[in-house]
Amino acid sequence: TTAVVLFTADLRLHDHPPLRAALRAHEAVVPLFVRDEAVTAAGFAAPNRTAFLADCLRDLDAGLRRRGGRLVVRSGRVTDAVCAVAAEAGAVEVHMAADHSGYAQRREDRLRTALEAQRRALRVHDAVGTVVPPGAVAPQGSSHYAVFGAYHRRWSAERTREPLAAPRAVTVPDDVRSEEPPTRRGEAGVSPGLAPGGETEGRRRLTAWLRGPLDAYAGLHDDLAADATSRLSPYLHFGAVSATEVAHRARARGGPGAEAFVRQLCWRDFHRQLLAARPAAAHDDYRTRHDRWRSGPAAAADVEAWKDGRTGYPLVDAAMRQLAHEGWMHNRGRLVTASFLAKTLYVDWRVGARHFLELLADGDLPNNQLNWQWVAGTGTDTRPNRVLNPVLQGRRYDPRGDYVRRWVPELAGVGGPAVHEPWRPAVRDRIGDGYPPPIVALPEALARFRAARGL
Ligand code: FAD
Secondary structure: OEEEEEOOOOOOOOOOOOHHHHHOOOOOEEEEEEEEHHHHOOOOOHHHHHHHHHHHHHHHHHHHHHHOOOEEEEEEEEHHHHHHEEEEEEEOOOEEEEEHHHHHHHHHHHHHHHHHHOOOOOEEEOOOOOOOOOOOOOOOOOOOOHHHHHHHHHHOOOOOOOOOOOOOOOOOOOOOOOOOOOOOOOOOOOOOOOOOOHHOOOOOHHHHHHHHHHHHHHHOOOOOOOOOOOOOOHHHOOOOOOOOHHHHHHHOOOOOHHHHHHHHHHHHHHHHHHHOOOOOHHHHOOOOOOOOOOOHHHHHHHHHHHHHOOOHHHHHHHHHHHHHHOOOOOOOHHHHHHHHHHOOOOOOHHHHHHHHHHHHHOOOOHHHHHHHHHOOOOOOOOOOOOOOOOOHHHHOOOOOHHHHHHHHHHHHOOOHHHHHHHOOOHHHHOOOOOOOOOOHHHHHHHHHHHOOOOO
16 A cells, blocks of 8 residues: 655654654555645745755655655645645555644645545644644643743653654655756845755754754853854754754753753744644734834834844844844844844834744744744733843843954954944944944833833
């Protein structure tokens, strides 16, 4: 017999429960990826993610070929493509991983109905990208945790399964047609410094990370210039590495670095369980603060300056330029730039979240929208009105100013932490051409925000 294995956000061969189950029960499998037109139609196929995805698909195909198989790629509507491939292959069932996003739930329901009409079964396995699946733990009387600390305690006590090895051999029937897997070449608008995608690269990075840098993570993860985080987020987003395996291997390594790192993986699951229970939080305030965000030409000009990394606040500008150049931004940069947009400029967090989604290789709804809400004070943060001061944040998390000089060449001639205050007279004449003055004065911006929130 033959089964189809539908790959979605789990573009890997290691730790893949649907593939494992299908290979155990059938002589042949059809590993299938559908380039889903609904993702493009929803405006979610940003160039950086499309390019990263192409790398992932090429690598998955190569990995399958080394095992005697290949990846089958189709484009169009998922339901139509899966049913067509299942019919061509004479497959008796389709295996896939559970996914709890609103869209994925609808996709699963439609697929089940369509397959049942063909007398085929849909088998859904462990959740696609979490250590602890959404809904597996919940406080009494509620669908989800809204307090991270409580969730983290419960999450840490949860037993998790052992990661699975990659299969040794995969047999794919010859007569199933496939499109050529896409390449990132020719994809317009890709950030020049975008990391290469794929399971091979993800695993290489994971192994290198666990061997050394992880141990220093607790002390260095907020140091912008040290760049001492794992950078695994896009690989986790596409499932090129499995969150279960990452957590398992980090825990096996142990120590304070591993503990702090695994805690960040818990944040991922926290946002996923929250969005699974409250899908509207991707767009609507989770907790309204009755904000009447700025709009109009002046606000639009501020947003453009923010996007371009030309606000005149060096740390904000450095981080926004890193985002444009790499399709990735350090977490501390994300916190500072998001606070700057939502609180200092007092512009709707959705405007900033949309821009991040257009550029981030790791951009996803739970992590992006709910982190934005957390920073904007409309989410789960217990200090919703805290405003991050970009100068103080710079002095604290980029104490020598190296991060700013790396990304803002106009300021390369300014030594040390003075780079965080380029408007000071002693610094002004060492600044290269064209670095703008601040677009807003911080005390006034703070007063505006506090008045708007009624503080
Ligand atoms: P590490 O520090 O090595 O952490 C390991 C992993 O833990 C990350 O790869 C990530 O999967 C997870 N993680 C770390 N911090 C968080 C967090 N705060 N919330 C959820 N998961 C976390 N992360 C995304 O994956 N996609 C996004 O679209 C995204 N948007 C964000 C928007 C804003 C405004 C903010 C403040 C944060 C956002 N984050 C997002 C979270 C975080 O910034 C990134 O996950 C992290 O910077 C990725 O780098 P890393 O892999 O080196 O992280």
